[in-house]
Amino acid sequence: MIKNKTVEKMMHFLITVLGIGLGAGAAALMIVFLREPYPVFAQTLYAPTLLYIACGLVGGVVFYLCANWFIRYSMQFMIATEKVMEKMSFQQILFTTTGLVLGLVVAALISMLILAAGASMITISFSAITYVIFGTMGMRTGYKRYKDGKKLFFPGMRDEAGEEAAPAALPRKFLDTSVIIDGRILDIVKTGFLEGQLVVPQFVLAELRHIADSGDQLRRARGRRGLDVLQKLQKEVSVLVDETDYPDTTEVDVKLLRLCRDQAGTVVTNDYNLNKVAGVTGIRVLNINDLSNAVKPMLMAGEELTVQIQREGKEPGQGVAYLDDGTMVVVENGRRFVGETITVAVTTVLQTSAGRMIFAKTAEAMKTGA
Numbered sequence: 001m002i003k004n005k006t007v008e009k010m011m012h013f014l015i016t017v018l019g020i021g022l023g024a025g026a027a028a029l030m031i032v033f034l035r036e037p038y039p040v041f042a043q044t045l046y047a048p049t050l051l052y053i054a055c056g057l058v059g060g061v062v063f064y065l066c067a068n069w070f071i072r073y074s075m076q077f078m079i080a081t082e083k084v085m086e087k088m089s090f091q092q093i094l095f096t097t098t099g100l101v102l103g104l105v106v107a108a109l110i111s112m113l114i115l116a117a118g119a120s121m122i123t124i125s126f127s128a129i130t131y132v133i134f135g136t137m138g139m140r141t142g143y144k145r146y147k148d149g150k151k152l153f154f155p156g157m158r159d160e161a162g163e164e165a166a167p168a169a170l171p172r173k174f175l176d177t178s179v180i181i182d183g184r185i186l187d188i189v190k191t192g193f194l195e196g197q198l199v200v201p202q203f204v205l206a207e208l209r210h211i212a213d214s215g216d217q218l219r220r221a222r223g224r225r226g227l228d229v230l231q232k233l234q235k236e237v238s239v240l241v242d243e244t245d246y247p248d249t250t251e252v253d254v255k256l257l258r259l260c261r262d263q264a265g266t267v268v269t270n271d272y273n274l275n276k277v278a279g280v281t282g283i284r285v286l287n288i289n290d291l292s293n294a295v296k297p298m299l300m301a302g303e304e305l306t307v308q309i310q311r312e313g314k315e316p317g318q319g320v321a322y323l324d325d326g327t328m329v330v331v332e333n334g335r336r337f338v339g340e341t342i343t344v345a346v347t348t349v350l351q352t353s354a355g356r357m358i359f360a361k362t363a364e365a366m367k368t369g370a
Contacts, residue, residue, distance in 0.1 A: 008071065015067045016060050023059020027052045095142040103138020107131040170196035172265040173286070174242075176256055177207050179269050180233075181226040182325050184288055189236050194286075196266075199240045200230065201259055207252050218310070218322065225324050257283055270355065293351055303346045304363060305329065309337045329358045333365055 031048050038047075063070075085093060111127040173196050179185050180200070188194050208230070212223030233239055244262075246255045253274050260267050260283050267278050270288040278285045299305075307321035312335050319334025321344075331337075331344050344360040 011071055012064065012067045015070060016064045019059040019061070019063025020056045021059070022063075023055035023057070024052055026059070027055035030055070092143060096139055097142070099138040099140070099142020100135055101138070103134040103136070103141075104131060106138070107134035110134070171284070172197045172199045172240075172263060173268050174199050174201060174256060174260050174265045175204065176267060176269040176271060176274060177204050177211070177226065177252065178271040178274075179288055180204070180208065180229055181211075181222050182270050182288060183225065183229045184292070184325075185268065186229055186233050186236070188288070188291070189233060194268075197240055198233070198237060198268075199242050199265065201242045201244065201256060203245055203252055203255050205230075205241060221324065222326055253277070257281060272355065289351065289355055292356065299346050299349050299358060301346055301348065304343055305346065305358075305360065306341060306343050307331070308341045309334050309339065311338060323358075327356050327358060329360055332359070332361045334362060337362070 027048075030051060088096070107130045110130050114123050114126050114130065117123055173194065175185065175198060185194075189198070208223055208226045210223070211219050212227055214220045214223060230239070242259065244259055246258055249255060253271070256267060256274075257278055259265070260278075261281070266284045266286055267274065268286045268288070269275060269278075272289075275285050275287050305323075307323070307329050309319040309321050309331060311320050312318065313320045313330055317333050317335050319331040319337055321329040321331060321334070323329060329344065331342075332347075334342070334344070343363040345363050346358055346360050348359040350357045350359070
């Protein structure tokens with residue numbers, strides 16, 4: 001609803017007046033049809049007057065009661081229109097508006113020819129339909145052909161980003177939970193290699209908050225890390241929070257894929273399963289792990305890390321630790337240090353599309369050559 005009470009009251013008043021006017025118009029039509037069967041409408045003044053008053057009151061009351069509904073849906077329509085226009089460049093808005101005006105001009109000329117045959121319900125209806133058809137055609141033509149018009153009339157004009165192509169032409173990049181927790185998306189954005197509007201769906205943000213409130217210490221640390229990454233990311237670029245939701249499912253990955261399909265967007269993830277499902281459904285995916293495969297590894301053999309051994313490994317004597325981003329570190333002979341924080345030296349970094357795994361030895365073992 002409208003936050004300004006004065007504007008809301010004014011709209012209620014105008015809608016009520018509109019209802020009274022339509023009711024009076026309906027009364028005028030009724031009098032025309034009632035004159036022959038009921039001569040009282042043609043011979044006296046009080047009957048038509050009472051009909052005008054009754055229809056006006058009915059129309060005013062009905063429209064007054066429907067005012068809240070009308071205002072609410074009008075505001076939703078205005079917000080949706082504003083969101084669409086935010087994605088459009090100045091040139092698109094200019095040429096779309098020009099196309100609409102030209103379409104209405106053509107419709108006005110044709111309407112004059114139609115109404116020349118005489119004003120009637122048929123000619124007025126055809127005239128209204130003409131305005132709708134040619135107005136829509138002009139607007140759609142201007143929207144689709146704005147690039148050609150821009151080159152013809154404004155050959156030197158560039159978009160706000162300084163490029164010939166409009167920023168809105170780039171598909172939106174939808175971030176999933178795993179890529180936010182991973183954190184490397186922040187470094188990629190800083191380098192400027194990732195273009196287009198970054199979007200975090202509301203349900204992904206809700207999942208991050210749920211993980212950050214988890215009773216498990218490791219999950220809670222990962223969730224909080226994701227929220228920190230998101231906060232830092234917002235300082236680098238504009239990150240849009242999309243409120244779209246799909247109540248018929250609770251699966252975050254399913255919602256994300258449906259949202260990307262509906263908005264022709266791109267999924268940014270490092271989740272192996274989500275990557276596969278998106279590929280099967282024809283949705284474009286940017287996998288951070290695939291990008292990592294193409295560049296220098298973040299850790300080299302011989303580098304030292306300070307980690308906390310969380311549990312035993314699958315092989316005898318192994319201990320398993322995790323980095324802040326969830327990367328598994330398998331420590332040879334680290335089983336006896338479960339629950340302790342130790343320094344290890346990297347021996348191998350294994351990077352696949354499913355993620356990264358680090359193999360290490362304790363620093364003491366490296367020094368002794370064991």
